[in-house]
Amino acid sequence: MTRCTWVLSTVAAALIGASANAGEFGDPEAGAKVYSQCKGCHQVGAGAIHRIGPHLNGLFGRPAAGLEDFKYSKSFQRAGASGLEWHAETLDAFLENPRSYASGTRMSYRGLKDEADRKNVIAYLRTFSDDPANIPEADPTATPTDHDIDPAILAIQGDPEYGEYLSSECTTCHQASGGDDGIPSIVYWPEDEFVVAMHAYKNKQRQHPVMQMIAGRLNDEEIAALAAYFKNLDN
Amino acid sequence: MKLNRRTFLGTTVAASATLAAPMVLGDGHGKPRVVVIGGGAGGATAARYIAKDSKGAVDVTLIEPTRTYYTCFFSNLYLGGFKEMNDLGHSYGGLAASGVNVVHDWAVGVDRDTKTVTLAGGAQIKYDKLILSPGIDFVDMSVPGWDVTTQNAMPHAYKAGSQTELLKAQLMAMPEGGVFAMVAPPNPYRCPPGPYERISMVAHYLKNNNPTAKIIVADPKPKFSKMGLFQEGWANHYEGMVDWIGEDFGGGNVSVDASAMTVTIDGEETKVDVCNVIPAMKAGRIADIAGVTDGNWAPVNAADMSTKADPDVYVLGDASQQGDMPKSGFSANSQAKVCANAVRGALTGSKVFPAKFSNTCWSLIAADDGVKVGATYEATPDKIAKVDGFISQTGESADVRKATYQESEGWYSGITADMLG
Numbered sequence: 001m002t003r004c005t006w007v008l009s010t011v012a013a014a015l016i017g018a019s020a021n022a023g024e025f026g027d028p029e030a031g032a033k034v035y036s037q038c039k040g041c042h043q044v045g046a047g048a049i050h051r052i053g054p055h056l057n058g059l060f061g062r063p064a065a066g067l068e069d070f071k072y073s074k075s076f077q078r079a080g081a082s083g084l085e086w087h088a089e090t091l092d093a094f095l096e097n098p099r100s101y102a103s104g105t106r107m108s109y110r111g112l113k114d115e116a117d118r119k120n121v122i123a124y125l126r127t128f129s130d131d132p133a134n135i136p137e138a139d140p141t142a143t144p145t146d147h148d149i150d151p152a153i154l155a156i157q158g159d160p161e162y163g164e165y166l167s168s169e170c171t172t173c174h175q176a177s178g179g180d181d182g183i184p185s186i187v188y189w190p191e192d193e194f195v196v197a198m199h200a201y202k203n204k205q206r207q208h209p210v211m212q213m214i215a216g217r218l219n220d221e222e223i224a225a226l227a228a229y230f231k232n233l234d235n
Numbered sequence: 236m237k238l239n240r241r242t243f244l245g246t247t248v249a250a251s252a253t254l255a256a257p258m259v260l261g262d263g264h265g266k267p268r269v270v271v272i273g274g275g276a277g278g279a280t281a282a283r284y285i286a287k288d289s290k291g292a293v294d295v296t297l298i299e300p301t302r303t304y305y306t307c308f309f310s311n312l313y314l315g316g317f318k319e320m321n322d323l324g325h326s327y328g329g330l331a332a333s334g335v336n337v338v339h340d341w342a343v344g345v346d347r348d349t350k351t352v353t354l355a356g357g358a359q360i361k362y363d364k365l366i367l368s369p370g371i372d373f374v375d376m377s378v379p380g381w382d383v384t385t386q387n388a389m390p391h392a393y394k395a396g397s398q399t400e401l402l403k404a405q406l407m408a409m410p411e412g413g414v415f416a417m418v419a420p421p422n423p424y425r426c427p428p429g430p431y432e433r434i435s436m437v438a439h440y441l442k443n444n445n446p447t448a449k450i451i452v453a454d455p456k457p458k459f460s461k462m463g464l465f466q467e468g469w470a471n472h473y474e475g476m477v478d479w480i481g482e483d484f485g486g487g488n489v490s491v492d493a494s495a496m497t498v499t500i501d502g503e504e505t506k507v508d509v510c511n512v513i514p515a516m517k518a519g520r521i522a523d524i525a526g527v528t529d530g531n532w533a534p535v536n537a538a539d540m541s542t543k544a545d546p547d548v549y550v551l552g553d554a555s556q557q558g559d560m561p562k563s564g565f566s567a568n569s570q571a572k573v574c575a576n577a578v579r580g581a582l583t584g585s586k587v588f589p590a591k592f593s594n595t596c597w598s599l600i601a602a603d604d605g606v607k608v609g610a611t612y613e614a615t616p617d618k619i620a621k622v623d624g625f626i627s628q629t630g631e632s633a634d635v636r637k638a639t640y641q642e643s644e645g646w647y648s649g650i651t652a653d654m655l656g
Contacts, residue, residue: 165588168284168572172565172593173642173649182645209625210595210609210642217591217611217622 025088026116031124034117037109044128052189053107059086060129071188073178075104091122106178106185149196156224158191163229166222169214176233187233194227266294267582270352270362272342272521274299276308277551277567278368279330279654284575286334292583296336296360298352299327304655305395308564309647311429312599314392314403315436316443323395329656345525347545364578367527368551368567369519370394371425374531377515378418378491385493389510392433393425405509406440412447413508416498418489419454420513423532425553425562427460428608430513432598435465438473439601451507452479453500455487460561461598461608467629468600518554532556537614538590539577540570549574558618559610566594568650573614590614597643603633605640 035044041052048055054070065072065080072080079102084090094101095118097111112118167176170186178187186194200206201215202223215223271282274297286295303324312318327337338360344353345365352360373391375382381389392402409415415437419430434450441448458481459465469477480486485501491512497504517523517531527533527542533550534543535557542548551574552567560566573590580587595609610624627639 161586162588164288165576165586166591168653169569169591169593171649171653172568173595173646175649175652177652179648179652180645181648182641182643183649210607213609213611213623213625214593 025126026119026121026123028120028124028127030116031120031122034112034121035124037112038121041107044125048128050190052193056125057128059091059125060088062086073102073104073106075102088122088126091125092118095121104178106180106187108180108184149199153199153220153224154192154195156195156220158221158224158226158228160225160228160232162222163225163227166218166226167229167233170226170230173210187230189227189230191224191227191231194230195223198223198226266292267363268294268296268361269364269366269578269582270360271295271297271366271368272299272352273368273370273519274301274304274327274330274337275368275370275552275567276564276650276654277553277571278366279304279327280568280571281366281368281549281551281575281578282335283330283333283654283656284572285579286330288575289579289583289585291334293579294336295334296338297327297330298338298340298342298354298360300339300341301396302327302339305399306564306647306651307393307395307426307429308650310392310395310399311433311436313399314406314433315439315599317436317599317602320400325651325655327655333656342521343524345521345548347525347548350547362547363582364547364549365525366549366551366574366578367519367522367525367533367554368571369521369554371516371553371562372519374515374517377421378489378512380491380493381418381512381514385491386512388493388496389491389512391513392511393429393513393516402509402511406437407444409441409445409448409508411445412449413445414505415441415448415450415509415511416505416507417450417452417511418491418498418513419452419456419459419486421455421487421515423562424513424516426596427561427563428465428596428598430454431459431461431465432600433511434477434479435468435473435598435600438469438476441476442473448476450477451498451500451505452477453486453489453498454479454481455489457482460596461606461626463629464606464627465598465600468604468606472601472604516553518550522550522554529556537617537619538573540574541577549578558612558615559621560592560594560612560619561596563594563596564650565596565646566592568654569593570619590619592619595646597639597646599640599643603637603640605636605638605643606631607639607643 042056043049043051044056048057050070054067063080064084065076095112098105098107098109173183174186178185198215201211204212269285271278278297282295282297285293303326305323309318309323313320313323331337341355342352343355350362352362390398390402392398417430434452438450480500488501490499491510497506498510518528518533522528522533525548527544527548527550533555535541535550535555537557540549540551542550551570553562569592577587579585592612595607597605597607599605606627608626611622612619613622
């Protein structure tokens with residue numbers, strides 16, 4: 001399939017989705033609970049910034065890949081350039097099966113199969129966009145990290161050249177292209193997220209035997225080097 | 236040892252300076268030349284990384300006779316019906332696009348004095364650094380009654396491709412209630428859990444298609460990789476189907492008769508319908524031809540995978556004798572990156588970082604029942620030495636096993652992209 005037909009078919013799918021899913025709005029409070037699955041990567045609310053994924057404030061009506069300071073996948077850059085905008089209908093189709101909607105997305109998420117859950121989380125996200133009728137401003141919900149870490153470790157400036165060499169150990173499993181078929185994507189993460197995650201494996205707070213083993217023998221400099229390399233990886 | 240960035244950089248600069256001192260350049264071309272023989276997990280990875288990272292400063296030629304690479308890893312899943320043969324096939328187009336000159340021919344000669352490789356087609360290729368990643372060949376007469384002339388009657392299916400398809404066809408043609416026999420290999424051999432994953436996949440197929448059939452395994456070893464996990468899985472999924480005869484019960488005293496289709500284990504002859512003979516292994520032949528083997532394998536230095544016999548000839552993967560790493564595609568890929576870094580440093584003066592190795596082997600026991608074993612390794616003066624490791628536990632939940640299998644699929648996508656671009 002060529003790029004053009006791919007974009008057309010996703011836009012067409014979005015339009016079909018629009019007619020099929022038009023109807024009542026979801027429950028934002030229930031959606032806040034569903035959103036707990038998202039907040040490891042996406043911040044939303046006052047002070048939200050880009051983390052592993054872009055922040056989701058002002059999402060409604062925004063073109064796909066519409067924020068200049070986030071490094072989007074090529075799939076979404078193309079889709080955005082071809083006119084894909086985020087609305088309840090397009091979000092619904094994307095969240096149901098992200099990989100099928102945008103085959104090159106780096107979002108490591110299998111999709112939200114339950115239609116009510118999708119409606120609710122979309123209603124929740126709607127509260128963080130402009131003109132959310134009748135909905136008060138919400139508190140920030142996202143937490144930046146799941147584990148404490150010594151600020152001195154976070155302050156280490158990694159050497160990306162060393163990181164490039166070390167990264168070859170990662171790319172046996174984690175694809176440099178950002179593909180995440182069964183194993184998560186690790187490209188373009190904010191450096192602090194990367195460092196926190198690796199130290200959480202090293203300290204055995206995060207549970208995964210392979211990652212505990214790999215991170216376990218990386219020192220602070222090496223973790224910083226990897227974070228510096230993967231942050232700006234250009235494929 | 237705690238290494239901070241400053242001391243680390245100091246030592247590597249020193250190390251790379253000694254490596255870079257006798258810088259070798261190609262024959263007046265200005266560009267150093269690397270020739271890689273064998274386009275599997277070791278060779279393809281080394282070729283791609285040297286070409287990619289040197290950004291055209293090194294001329295890289297890969298010699299590989301086949302045009303489609305069928306991965307030996309995951310080929311058991313084809314036997315079990317979880318993968319199609321096409322899923323295992325990969326082209327070398329991505330490597331060519333990465334700047335590697337891919338030559339589809341057999342390497343038949345290596346002259347280390349003139350640094351020349353001769354191809355079956357007659358061409359001669361000069362090298363400054365030669366990387367051999369030829370995989371395995373079989374030791375003649377290691378299973379009495381079996382040699383390559385009988386490999387169609389009794390397939391090894393231990394190099395993926397037509398042999399794998401033949402074994403699958405024979406499995407599918409087994410009569411109801413028939414007997415599938417395996418002669419398992421002695422250590423060391425390619426893919427330590429491989430024979431036992433294969434037993435699992437054959438059992439999975441038979442359970443669904445020929446449930447009264449039996450599997451017997453004659454094994455010269457007293458124990459094997461992930462033994463507890465496999466035996467638990469066989470009891471849970473394939474109760475009463477698998478009869479494993481280890482060394483203690485004469486599993487090493489085995490001979491076959493390919494024309495009569497019999498297997499004799501510790502003096503007892505059994506008529507079988509399929510016989511998968513996985514003989515003892517040795518380094519692929521070109522390592523022998525190059526004169527870098529000692530016995531069955533090619534001893535190498537752990538720091539850069541150069542051979543003990545010749546500092547300009549490197550051996551990767553199954554063919555190497557390096558220490559503690561298992562012979563696996565993951566290991567070969569890991570060794571290739573260490574080697575690529577060292578070779579590029581020696582030829583271009585680029586920074587050489589200390590060697591780090593790792594390996595993980597996933598195996599599928601039944602649908603969504605995946606297990607894994609892995610370890611990290613470091614270079615010591617004597618060998619590649621194990622640092623730390625882990626293994627799946629018996630009695631794990633179905634969710635954990637399913638996630639492990641999904642992870643193995645992710646790894647498959649990852650390593651094939653990492654090798655071939």
